[in-house]
Amino acid sequence: xxxxxxxxxxxxxxxxxxxxxxxxxxxxxxxxxxxxxxxxxxxxxxxxxxxxxxxxxxxxxxxxxxxxxxxxxxxxxxxxxxxxxxxxxxxxxxxxxxxxxxxxxxxxxxxxxx
Amino acid sequence: xxxxxxxxxxxxxxxxxxxxxxxxxxxxxxxxxxxxxxxxxxxxxxxxxxxxxxxxxxxxxxxxxxxxxxxxxxxxxxxxxxxxxxxxxxxxxxxxxxxxxxxxxxxxxxxxx
Numbered sequence: 001x002x003x004x005x006x007x008x009x010x011x012x013x014x015x016x017x018x019x020x021x022x023x024x025x026x027x028x029x030x031x032x033x034x035x036x037x038x039x040x041x042x043x044x045x046x047x048x049x050x051x052x053x054x055x056x057x058x059x060x061x062x063x064x065x066x067x068x069x070x071x072x073x074x075x076x077x078x079x080x081x082x083x084x085x086x087x088x089x090x091x092x093x094x095x096x097x098x099x100x101x102x103x104x105x106x107x108x109x110x111x112x113x114x
Numbered sequence: 115x116x117x118x119x120x121x122x123x124x125x126x127x128x129x130x131x132x133x134x135x136x137x138x139x140x141x142x143x144x145x146x147x148x149x150x151x152x153x154x155x156x157x158x159x160x161x162x163x164x165x166x167x168x169x170x171x172x173x174x175x176x177x178x179x180x181x182x183x184x185x186x187x188x189x190x191x192x193x194x195x196x197x198x199x200x201x202x203x204x205x206x207x208x209x210x211x212x213x214x215x216x217x218x219x220x221x222x223x224x225x226x227x
Contacts, residue, residue, distance in 0.1 A: 004157065034214070043118075043217040044158075044203070093157065103215065105150075105158035 002028050004096050006106035013084055013113055021079045021109045023094030029074040030096035034103065035067075038091040050077055084113045116141045120204045120218035127194055127225050135189040135221050137178075137204035145206040147171075147180055147187040148215070152201045161189075161202070194225045 003026040013019045023033060032051050036044040050056035050071035058064050066088075068080040077096070081088050089112050095103040120137045127133060139147065146165045150158040162171030167182035176191045187204060204218040 006157075041219060043219045044215075046214055049214065095158075102160060107155065107157040 002026075002096075002098075002104040004030075004094065004104045004106040006092075006094055006109050008109060009107065010110045011112070013111070015085050015113055016083055018080055018082045019084055019111060021081075021092055021094075021111070023077045023079070023096065023106050025075050025096045025098075025104070028096075028098045028104075030077070031074065031099055032097050033071055033077040034095045035069060035077075035079050036093045036095070038093060038108070044093060047079075081111065084111070086113045089113045116145070116206060116208050116216040118204050118206055118216055118218035120202075120221050123201075123220070123222035125221060125223045127223070129196055129225055129227050130193045131225075133189070133191040133194045133198075133223065135202055135204075135223070137187045137189065137218060139185050139187065139204075139206050141185075141206055141208050141216075143209050144182075145208045147178070148205040148207065149176070149178055149187070149189050150203040150205060150217075152203065152220070154200070158203065194223070196225045196227055199223055199225045 005024045007022045035047045038044045047062045048056040048058045048069050052074050056069035071077040091108050093108040095105040097103045117140045148163045149161040151161045152158050162173040164171040164180035170179045178187050178189045201220045201222045203220045205215045
């Protein structure tokens with residue numbers, strides 16, 4: 001089956017620093033990738049949608065300059081949380097799909113900002 | 115806007131008990147409906163789906179029927195196992211969206227031997 005990986009699985013950073021999270025499709029070409037954020041006991045909230053080679057489309061209320069998304073290849077998308085603050089601490093999940101097929105989800109990255 | 119409401123957890127059951135996790139939705143048009151499962155430390159996996167009214171999705175003993183009249187997609191399993199312990203998410207994909215999914219909050223299922 002289709003596999004999506006994320007790295008790192010957990011990261012702790014200091015307030016004011018930036019952190020990059022990688023999302024890779026291992027055995028298919030991810031023409032579209034999605035980034036979600038999940039708070040404890042909350043739904044997955046879609047942050048942005050990115051198509052390979054294009055700028056990401058951000059959901060309302062998501063700061064583009066805060067959450068930088070790059071989808072430079074058909075197997076890799078990155079989410080960079082810039083100038084992180086404690087309120088950015090959350091569980092970030094990516095998903096990917098090829099063409100009109102179903103989305104496949106990564107295992108998530110737990111970000112803790114101290 | 116679209117929304118999905120599912121029952122609060124955790125749901126605690128003994129092995130071989132009957133499972134129901136309720137899910138209702140609000141959407142324009144005729145969305146596709148999904149159940150995803152998230153095992154501890156893993157990503158979300160598609161469990162089953164239904165794309166039109168009265169469709170029944172099924173997988174691994176789980177079933178859910180798309181009920182347009184009640185806007186529901188309840189998940190059921192006749193006999194749960196300890197290995198079914200996980201978080202279950204109900205989701206919809208609106209036909210007007212670009213494959214974006216709207217999720218419920220998730221329901222944790224704990225099955226004891």
